[in-house]
Amino acid sequence: MRQSMTGFASGQGSDAGFRWAWEMRGVNGKGFDLRMRLPDWVEGLDPLLRALVQERVARGSVTVNLRVQADDAEAAPVLSDRNLDRILKALSRVEAEATVQGVTLAPSSAADILCMRGVMEIAQEPTDVEALRTVLVADFERILSEFVAMRQEEGRALDTMLGAHLTEIEALVRDAEAAAAARSDEARARLAQQLARVVETVDSIDEARIAQELALIAVKADVTEEIDRLRVHVDAARALLAGSGPIGRKLDFLMQEFNREANTLCSKAGSAPLTQIGLALKAVIDRMREQVQNVE
Template identity: 50%
Template sequence: MTGFASAKGALGAYGWAWDLRSVNGKGLDLRLRVPDWLDGLEGALRTELSKSVTRGNITLSLRIGRDETAGTLTLNTATMGVVLDALHELETEALARGMTLAPTTAGELLALRGMLEPGTGAEDTAPLVARLIAEFPALVADFVAMRREEGAALSNILTEQLAQVETLTARAAELAEARKAASAEALKTNLARVLDSAGGADPDRVAQELALLAVKADVTEEIDRLGAHVRAARGLLRDGGAVGRKLDFLMQEFNREANTLCSKSQSSELTAVGLELKAIIDQMREQVQNVE
């Protein structure tokens, strides 16, 4: 099932952007692209995400940037030494020439390029990881909400398609009932023809074979099973939850019964109904691939 959610956040010198999306998939495939320098983050996000989704190819991306100007600054002692030595030499030379220089303030010295630089010490990333983990459930909630909206639309589509299957199944039952008299008459005619042309044939044996053919042509069980599958599919849609795999299996059963109905139809009208059933069932199978 497709879905999408995004969010942004910030903490201190760090800013980040989330991107969570999914496409259809038979199983659950989680692909997380998060910074590997944040210890424990990927495992926590994977666990949280697995609680809310059970199907689909899901990709999570987290991009983090750092504002270097917002971090701590340290004094570059090497640069400071060079500047102070130069300042001392300048003042000494000025005095030798009878000149007096204005006092230099610490602020003026610190403003010189290279005197201050971003801190290079190891930084504790635990607060950042904790903040990211804390805000992740809200992103997942938005993601799941979008998938639920799509799921509601899919439920309406499948419900309508099930109604079409039910209507066609009822039509198949009517046609099957209407052909019984014709089938019985055809069997009697065939039995008489066989007995006339096969002088030594055992009438009971021939009758058994014809009866077997009649049983093989009966589509009552297929029609009954189609009705049962419609009821089962409606029950799954009504109950909700992660029913995609169950519906996928039901679609296979629907297709099997429709194929058998066509092969046993012995009637152009019944065959036409069977083909319509197969077309609707194929459409349902495509939609079910989108269901979690």
């Protein structure tokens, strides 16, 4: 089923003496980028969750955040030696660099340092980690399913919008074909009049050269190929939408081809009606391309 790259899911749970909160977000991305912020003391959790996400998400920038704490609300916080050491080293480095740059810093108090994130932690029970990891993985499958369901719901909406854009492009291509035909009749009559005036005022005429110039003018003004290619691109886009699996990259490439043909159509228009149709085509293609950027 089609998926958007935008999604969100959150939830809470408790078991094995702990309680936790999940948050999972997804936004547009050229490829697949998964970033996870997990408690590092729950060993082995990252690869398990990463594998679950990769089974159901093919593209997009996805972040997974998990906060875990002991279920005992009265548990006393303890000093984290590891985080304290990391923060003190960082403060020392900042103060040294400030001295080099001639910047005066206010001294840091012990209370300031204790308020920094991670210095004080709720004591965890290492003996519960294995059981906790098991229940966290099971609960994450629920969060992941909600996340994918939201992406699929937006994917269905994208399918509807993209289909409507293709219908609009088809109608404009038909209008362009009719405008090109009308323009050809007018251009032929105008060229004949101009040629007649030239023949009347020139004693000697190189008929071969005139034929070459007329052929060149006709080629430069002909938009048949652009119209045919636009129809081919519409059929290709509909085929992609009718299929399954990730199609965002292929659709994005098609949008570049759509835009190229619309630009050429405008440059070869030679008449106000056909130019207006070409500009309308470009506007629809731009709107469609914006939607395509969100397709997985």
